[in-house]
Amino acid sequence: MKLASLKDGRDGRLVVVSDDLAWYAPADAIAPTLQAALDDWERCEPHLRALAETLEHGGVPRERFHEHEAASPLPRAYQWADGSAYVNHVALVRQARGAEMPESFWTDPLMYQGGSDGFLGPRDAIPLSDPSWGLDLEAEVAVITGDVPQGASPEAALAAVRLVMLCNDVSLRNLIPGEIAKGFGFFQAKPASAFSPVAVTPDSLQGWRAGKLHGSLEVELNGEPLGRADAGVDMTFDFGQLVAHAARTRSLAAGSIIGSGTVSNRGPDGGPGQPVAAGGVGYSCLAELRTVETLADGQARTPFLKAGDVVRIEMRDGRRHTIFGAIEQQVEAT
């Protein structure tokens, strides 16, 4: 089942989307918003699934689904917590700035609490008021959970995953070192993120296995391929582990979004991977590319994002059909 929120007020309007993303059927008779559906999932889910089934067979009034009319599936949420599950990425970035990475990072997930009061839509511009902040994209996978009790096991946490989507976790790289030094975590360095036009239940995802989404995460910058890393590879912590980590000392309410962190694959030799142009799987953010450049040449060549740049994040199935629709955002000076 695929769900989306058409832009409408602060929370959007819930629709069920056909598997090929061509059609939608309004679902607001079942629940006005995705958050409302998640709040009352046991009642809503069977109705939504029945509607999706009928939509697939053309047995219900339907409208053309246009990705640019979609907000993020949860236009605002009560929780957004982002892990850093591709520890390879963390090790690389630390290596480039000469900082040691504690061994515990391989066993104890990193996770930060993100702002969730308003997300960008998947086709919304990324506002940038100061280019010196070092604007970057981060292509990720994210899940939306149901209610998760405090202390849930990774297995129970995984069973609470309701929906899967893609994310552009917008980051202001040059504000990060200062915030890490302050010790209170990221805040100003993490403006609003964007999510894919469509969120998908795990059972509808061929690539969903053991809490990981297998498949190439296609990342483009200005029409050129930047990354093709497989989101199911080199993921040190699966979503069951990430959600359980988030729920270790407190329960999570329905509609909590938990992110994977920037997707990143090692190269065949275990070191940093090659750029796509050189036959590698490339990178899911500019920071990692800049890190590889720094390790190779002593300095980064690729600049951070500037006004006019366009980033695109998408994943396709075995027949090259889009699964979640595309996040496609242009940077806009404000």
Place this chain on the structure above:
Amino acid sequence: MKLASLKDGRDGRLVVVSDDLAWYAPADAIAPTLQAALDDWERCEPHLRALAETLEHGGVPRERFHEHEAASPLPRAYQWADGSAYVNHVALVRQARGAEMPESFWTDPLMYQGGSDGFLGPRDAIPLSDPSWGLDLEAEVAVITGDVPQGASPEAALAAVRLVMLCNDVSLRNLIPGEIAKGFGFFQAKPASAFSPVAVTPDSLQGWRAGKLHGSLEVELNGEPLGRADAGVDMTFDFGQLVAHAARTRSLAAGSIIGSGTVSNRGPDGGPGQPVAAGGVGYSCLAELRTVETLADGQARTPFLKAGDVVRIEMRDGRRHTIFGAIEQQVEAT
């Protein structure tokens, strides 16, 4: 005007409360929940104020208001960001663990993104599943904002403050050093917070001046006074500055909660204050008391909270009448 959310479902039921907290009138004909009222404040505020005025004069059907029937004013929120505006407190805690405090902490606010998907009610038990986590209270002042545009000045940010309340920012002290070392900020160390039964508009607060709430924040542990610090004293950053800090790189949506951090006053000699029993204003959290003990005797004597302990946080007006109602929570082993 005073507003509260009676316990009812995930978001409570909005009511207007009389100034003396004796009565309430249902406000759900104006907006079903406080979040809904904040989402549409320009339309709702005059109606809510008219209802409050009528309630004060007994001209509307009214019911007895019982603080224990109230949820936190926003039982869940789209954002909870907590500052650390009483820099005195930060300096003290650092001093006790032999860590230097950067000079910039006096000019650049500390702020962390907290979890907001579910708050404890003001009379709810504080669940504790592992006493070794080092459970502590933190008595604070917090504001709820309207929409704040990115880059808002401190003056504009202050004008966007809709409501003021008290907070118990529950903390797990022994998890904090590990999370600070990881660099991603607090997460597991900050389980659900609780807020006062009633939220109050700034114009109804005699002690609200220049973005600070002046008045003694009464903190009790097991019926004994722990703190009487004045929330308007030694607050390095006012709420206009805190909200502007939060909005530096991104807009804040209506219903964002911004906290002051643990209220803390210096002693008359500029150093750490004395306990209440010794004639001082005491402390708004156990960590500060333990810090003072460590500085004086080389080790902390007061243990963190254990099952059965009761914490109480309240502020009274010049006639000793409660302003926000009391946060009163018992620690419960789970």
